[in-house]
Amino acid sequence: MGPYAAIILGVIIMIVGGIVQGRLKSRFKKYSRTPLSSNLSGREVAEKMLRENGIYDVEVISVRGQLTDHYNPTNKTVNLSESVYNERNAAAAAVAAHECGHAVQHAYAYPWLTMRSKLVPAVQISSRFVQIVLIAGIVLIQVFPNLLLVGIAMFAITTLFSFITLPVEFDASKRALVWMKSSNVVTEQELDNSKDALKWAAMTYVVAALSSLSTLLYYIMIYMNRR
Numbered sequence: 001m002g003p004y005a006a007i008i009l010g011v012i013i014m015i016v017g018g019i020v021q022g023r024l025k026s027r028f029k030k031y032s033r034t035p036l037s038s039n040l041s042g043r044e045v046a047e048k049m050l051r052e053n054g055i056y057d058v059e060v061i062s063v064r065g066q067l068t069d070h071y072n073p074t075n076k077t078v079n080l081s082e083s084v085y086n087e088r089n090a091a092a093a094a095v096a097a098h099e100c101g102h103a104v105q106h107a108y109a110y111p112w113l114t115m116r117s118k119l120v121p122a123v124q125i126s127s128r129f130v131q132i133v134l135i136a137g138i139v140l141i142q143v144f145p146n147l148l149l150v151g152i153a154m155f156a157i158t159t160l161f162s163f164i165t166l167p168v169e170f171d172a173s174k175r176a177l178v179w180m181k182s183s184n185v186v187t188e189q190e191l192d193n194s195k196d197a198l199k200w201a202a203m204t205y206v207v208a209a210l211s212s213l214s215t216l217l218y219y220i221m222i223y224m225n226r227r
Helices: 003-031 042-052 082-086 090-107 111-139 145-183 188-226
Strands: 059-063 070-072 077-081
Touching (some): 003 090, 003 188, 042 077, 042 082, 042 090, 059 082, 070 090, 077 082, 077 090, 082 090, 090 111, 090 188, 111 145, 111 188, 145 188
Parallel strands (some): 059 077
Antiparallel strands (some): 070 077
16 A cells, blocks of 8 residues: 555545534434433433442533533543533433443443553643654655654554544443433433434544544555655
């Protein structure tokens, strides 16, 4: 595979990513219109899931923005976007339960989450300097080829992080759906809607990982062809 093949692969993945993003938005828009039969808000779903998993030291808070939902293991907070925090529908319930799935992973030291957390400092440093190093490495490929190799190694860390994220996200969704079914906070139809919404959300992480891999291959090909 040469650099051009890697570019073509990247374009294909970008197109697929656009399709996945579009499908994700349409699914969440659709499921956001259907009121939850239990009439629980995203915040109430999250707090209920945490309690029923024996977790009492995690706070559920509201944050601004859309798709800003996340679990912060540093200060033990489940951060829900305003719409998810307040709304009472299958989409909000699914997102809230998914983020609590990460809190459950943290509480029980889920290995993949632990591994990802350990990579965070290295990823933060790499993300800050990798583009500068890669560009300088390409410009100076003839006189200082190892600089590009350093950039490739830095980018490889972020790619590895993307792939380690996959089992973390899929497991969080699995925990969320199992709990939603056992706790009876949703009907069978609402559970199916939540499952579909989380499936498309997970696909965005798959596309991101593949995109990162194609970019990594592109720089590797440049290094191999020009050194």
